Amino acid sequence: MAIHFISDLHLADDTPALTRLFLDTLAGWRGRIEALYILGDLFEYWVGDDDDSPYLEEALAALRAFAAETPLFVMRGNRDFLFGAGFEARSGARLLDDPTLIEAHGRRILLSHGDALCADDTAYQQFRAVSRSPAWQQAMLARPLAERHAIARHARAQSEMNKQANGLSAISDVTETAVQQLLAAHGWPTLIHGHTHRPGHHRHQAGDSHAERWVIRDWHGEAGGYLLLDDAGIQALPLGG
Numbered sequence: 001m002a003i004h005f006i007s008d009l010h011l012a013d014d015t016p017a018l019t020r021l022f023l024d025t026l027a028g029w030r031g032r033i034e035a036l037y038i039l040g041d042l043f044e045y046w047v048g049d050d051d052d053s054p055y056l057e058e059a060l061a062a063l064r065a066f067a068a069e070t071p072l073f074v075m076r077g078n079r080d081f082l083f084g085a086g087f088e089a090r091s092g093a094r095l096l097d098d099p100t101l102i103e104a105h106g107r108r109i110l111l112s113h114g115d116a117l118c119a120d121d122t123a124y125q126q127f128r129a130v131s132r133s134p135a136w137q138q139a140m141l142a143r144p145l146a147e148r149h150a151i152a153r154h155a156r157a158q159s160e161m162n163k164q165a166n167g168l169s170a171i172s173d174v175t176e177t178a179v180q181q182l183l184a185a186h187g188w189p190t191l192i193h194g195h196t197h198r199p200g201h202h203r204h205q206a207g208d209s210h211a212e213r214w215v216i217r218d219w220h221g222e223a224g225g226y227l228l229l230d231d232a233g234i235q236a237l238p239l240g241g
């Protein structure tokens with residue numbers, strides 16, 4: 001049996017092909033794998049556990065059916081960081097802290113979304129610190145649902161404009177310093193993260209210490225991918241189109 005890792009699906013009401021790929025993938029893996037870890041940005045945005053949008057209901061029902069047979073773990077990303085206890089109840093998933101260290105198939109593996117490692121993006125890191133505070137989140141969740149949707153749509157449009165203007169800028173990748181600090185703090189485990197949309201397999205070294213870092217592929221268009229961990233190690237595999 002194998003453990004699968006996915007991240008950065010960015011499911012939204014206007015990504016029906018990706019939602020279909022996700023539903024088909026869950027149905028194919030349900031009861032056939034050891035566990036599934038979703039390491040952030042499952043959804044393009046999450047405005048609160050009370051969001052009753054139809055595309056969410058469809059995905060959450062599929063997650064619940066999956067979790068009834070197979071352990072399901074979800075980490076918050078920078079888009080769906082407002083996941084709370086209501087999300088756990090609706091999805092059957094268990095929320096994980098970022099980072100979380102697991103041991104499986106003879107390896108110590110550190111799981112993270114990856115946004116905290118993009119240390120050169122100081123404006124984003126400031127927003128991240130503020131938006132993770134209980135006071136900010138309580139104030140946001142106290143707004144009417146329609147208003148939260150409007151805020152999310154606005155943030156999404158801003159992000160699209162930035163992406164078109166700047167492309168994949170250097171500040172949207174992890175820094176070597178941040179990666180090494182995180183690895184050192186946990187005794188140089190294998191690191192798995194997403195977020196950067198730069199799928200890859202890297203080695204990091206400092207003195208006698210070294211570790212592997214795997215970046216999970218994002219999903220877009222009609223295709224995605226995942227990392228598979230079993231006794232043979234880790235491999236990156238495609239899904240869909």
Ligand code: MN
Nearest residue numbers: 041077078195
């Ligand atoms: Mn992200």
